[in-house]
Amino acid sequence: MVKAIRYDKTGGPEVMKWVDVEVGEPGNGEIRLKQHAVGLNYIDVYFRTGLYSQPLPGGLGMEGAGEVTAVGAGVTGLQVGDRVAYVARPPGAYAQERLLQAVQAVKLPAALSYEDAASVMLQGLTAQYLLRRTYRVKAGDTILIQAAAGGVGLLVCQWAKALGATVIGTVGSDDKAAIAKAHGCDHAIVYTRENFTRRVREITNGAGVPVVYDSIGKDTFTASLDCLAPLGMFVSFGNASGPLPPIDSSEFAGRGSLFFTRPTLFTYIAKRSDYEAMAAELFDVLVSGKVKTSVNQRYALADVAKAHTELEARRTTGSTVLLP
Incomplete structure (x- = not known):
């Protein structure tokens, strides 16, 4: 058993519970991921409060980074030991380990840390489509x-x-x-x-x-x-x-x-080829130093209620990561 955050009703930060979950082995097209860092985003608050709906009980969190520990049938391009990051739905990133569709993960360059990657997949790919696709800034x-x-x-x-x-x-x-x-x-x-x-x-x-x-x-x-x-x-x-x-x-x-x-990110990354191209451009500007991540807050995943409280009160700057 591993630990994860779950909630069975919408409401304030107190509805999130740190519970035991069974992950299981990856099925067809899936990977099992041991997470080293999870990103915190305002969309997590939208789901928790019910502004965005999903079936309950459910999980929270859209992005993370970690190491592949098992690979299911039909998976190509990824293997045990690979460092990967992802932004994915349905929510479920608030967990020590999880199963994930392999097509939702992209390999990390060696120069990017797990924390940086987990903090930047949703926000960084959002910045990419805003600046490069929705309105192409010149x-x-x-x-x-x-x-x-x-x-x-x-x-x-x-x-x-x-x-x-x-x-x-x-x-x-x-x-x-x-x-x-x-x-x-x-x-x-x-x-x-x-x-x-x-x-x-x-x-x-x-x-x-x-x-x-x-x-x-x-x-x-x-x-x-x-x-x-x-x-x-x-x-x-x-x-x-x-x-x-x-x-x-x-x-x-x-x-x-x-x-x-x-716009929504998941429309822009719906095609695997677009997802890979956007991630590659994001990783390039990060590795080159043109854009730097700003992980300014770190919380234990078990303390996610405090992280949500600080985020909603606008007492955070830059990015926040949750550490499983």
Whole structure:
């Protein structure tokens, strides 16, 4: 028996329980994985609270990294002893060991640690599709990233800067502004005391930006739209402050024929070839040093309730890993 986090009802951090589970041997197309690190993400909170639904009782966690300990029939390209990382659904990463479909795992370069990999699969691949596919950022662009000192935010700041963009980010405090600037954010706006729409317009000489990446949700929706240039794109990739209100299409027409998208990572990695290509590009920028991970918090997996509490209170920066 091994330990894992399970919950049988939605609610606060206290619904997560540290229990014994039976893993078993891998079936056809599966691997068994001994996990060395697990990533913590806000989507875990969405599942725990019921904003996103899944059958209960269930597990939590979308990403992790570890060592392959057994391989099922039909698996090619992976063998016992391989170092791998993954982002996968249904949730279940909060575990010491687990079974996983082999197609959901990618091999890790030797230069990447388990902690770095576990912290970056969901957030790093999200940054990849945001910057390289949803809106392909190019040299000379000026972009706005909300929550610039968060896990995705710090990756976007660095990667966009490496692409030659000017990066505007919003943050909640001076400390977080300093962190964002240290990671490539050219203009860190402390939204608790500054009107970020006005500042974006000042920075862009009234033009606005071609893209806003917004993971905050209802609290920033309208103000984010007001930062966009005509034909700009509003990218909603999270709801940290709550779901968006019902959307009136005239909001986009009246501001200059804006585009709206609500992308999800699993659409972008649905094809194995896309998943491998995106992961390869992510690993390349990490190994090259153009983008650095920021594992700023570590918790024992058994203490995940405390980790969720800190995350929801916005007392974390960068990435958090859970150690089985």
